Amino acid sequence: MTDRHDSGADRRKVLGGIALGAVAAASSRPAFAQAQTPPAAGMQARPASAEPAATKPAGRTGETLTRLGLGTYLTFDLLPGANRDRLREVTRIHVEAGARVVDTSPLYGTGEASVGQFLSAMGATDQMFVANKIWSTGDFLADESHAMRSFEQSQLRLWRQRFDLIQVHSLVNVDVVVPMLQAWKKEGRTRFVGVTHHDNDYHEVLASWVARGAVDFVQVNYSIANRGAEQRVLRAALDRGVGVFINMPLDKGRLHKLVGDRPLPDFAREFGAENWAQFFLKFAMSHPAVTTVLCGTSDPAHAAENVGALRGPLPDEAMRSRMVRHMEGIPGFDTIGRAPWYPDKQALYQGVIRRSQAGMRQRLS
Template sequence: MDKPKTPSLTTNRRSFLGAASVLGATAAMASPLGIPAANAQVPAVPGAGTAAAASPVTTRAIPSSNEAVPALGLGTFLVFDLLPGAKRDNLREVMKTYADAGARVVDTSPLYGSAQYSVGQLATELGITERLFIANKVWATGEYLADESQARRSLELSQRALWRERIDAMHVHSLVNVDVVLPYLRAWKKEGLIRYTAISHYENQYHEPLAALVEAGNLDIVQVNYSIFNRAAESRILPAARDRGVAVFTNMPFEKARLFQVVQGRPLPDFAREFGAANWAQFFLKFAMSHPAVTCVLAATADPAHAAENVGALRGPLPDQAMRQRMVRHMETIPGFDRIAATPWYPGKAQMYQGLIRRSQGQLRQRLS
């Protein structure tokens, strides 16, 4: 494929993102949790700043291949969805910050508006397309039972958008038509179109079917929501993934900005220094990264300064089990923490990230009003 030459979003971390009303470690520190030796620290990707390049980053192994991936990746829902012609300067800097720090996993989807086009264009501009580990998704019902055509068109669209002949990981997005699509993903893997088969969801009520598919075997990656607030995945999915040798990518580590709202104006606890957390973003990310079953934590942002905060979580020790419990106990003392689930996503930022998704949502609301 010929690669195109292509083309500022700023936001405050404490009032981060916008409302989407309808879309719903050092080895020594890690060892008490039983993290395998393969989950090592390696030098950061060349090209980062001097200090960053000299520091190790935490990696985890995908069990089915033993391939090491960074324990932090970039999410793109809403934040990489822009209208045609919109400037992408900040997104380019975000992607560069992640890649330079060694956080080369990028998660996207055709359902994320123009996000996968933004990823493809910016990665091409930066010359990092082949360095990235791209996790993508398929949402397809088919024209009839067992029909592959819609799923295949989705794959081909992603290949063109991302300028990749082969996608690293392909998820059945939100388990849509999973009984039909997952076998096709296995065929695509055999045919060399993708490298890993995966399934994903972001809601607790789908944890049981996710876990059942993990336990059934013949799966490389499961993506699930997991955070210091929402630890439901610990009950079945995470143990099943460890037992079955399935990698775990986690989403919603910041609970769609609701965690930042709860801690707004509050200092980090002093004990955060013990595992190298310099800000609340790193506090929340290191909690998710430190679970022994978690392979990669996906964190989205459109702000380069916040990207720099996030990638700092890749370095230094991770909390052990006792520290993880202490982190939870501390959060439970903060007013509002117990009510996060009842708070709308992206509190107070209904006008942020006006891309294709937000435009369509607004148009529908107008038609229904």
């Protein structure tokens, strides 16, 4: 079983917005090409005959990214001083398998610090496409100071002078932050600008930012059980040449809870799925608009399952329909969205986020 990321609190929809054009900025970093990336220091290189990790061009950006990336919400948040060996191993497995995308945020507790330390120790920092986020308002309208402090803190934690992508986290203060990020892109703090959300209620807002050409990437929730993003967001991304990151491809652990010990259908071998994680991840990867599917876990065994989705064929449209029909035959599939997140796993994630949430509940009791 595996887990995924992003903030669980609902946010008010952002209304209106200013019309923005994309700010063109030439990048000094060469286009991403996983096949030419050497293994991280201390890691055994894959044999030359091994199948390379699957990649895909990210819309009009000129980047080519691996189709699987590492997500870090909750799974990488530990209390200071806690043993991080399992998270270090999860990171190593992804890097060694050829995954070259990691997504994090200042909101993810100690996640940024762990990602930065692990990648630096592995000699892999410069090999990774690092996607970070800004969740910021300010002391007054259009105040940049809070966002700049967050950015500078992220630089220290992740040990990066600039980021490949900075995203407006959950559309917070999006009308102010997108223009600010476009300025940061022009000034060299980030190479690309994006917007994110994890809730279907915000798909229209995401799609509107994609359609106006103001962003290079959009991050949206999408899975075999929740295909709502197909209606507007993914279609708009294809039309505008915007890169797409997917969150919640395993529906916060609920898909694995649903299938339990059921065996994979025999047809899964036709697209190389060896376990349910690869079945679900390859479904999300195979949508024509999707660039990279983000999946997080704190379990090295689950990480090893996940990275297997980087190899082998992806399902075509007919196979995708067959996959959906199979899942629809499993009782509870149509109501999975009403089930609690991370079933049977809440006790695993006891970092600074959960500590603060528990403290607030106690104060209010």
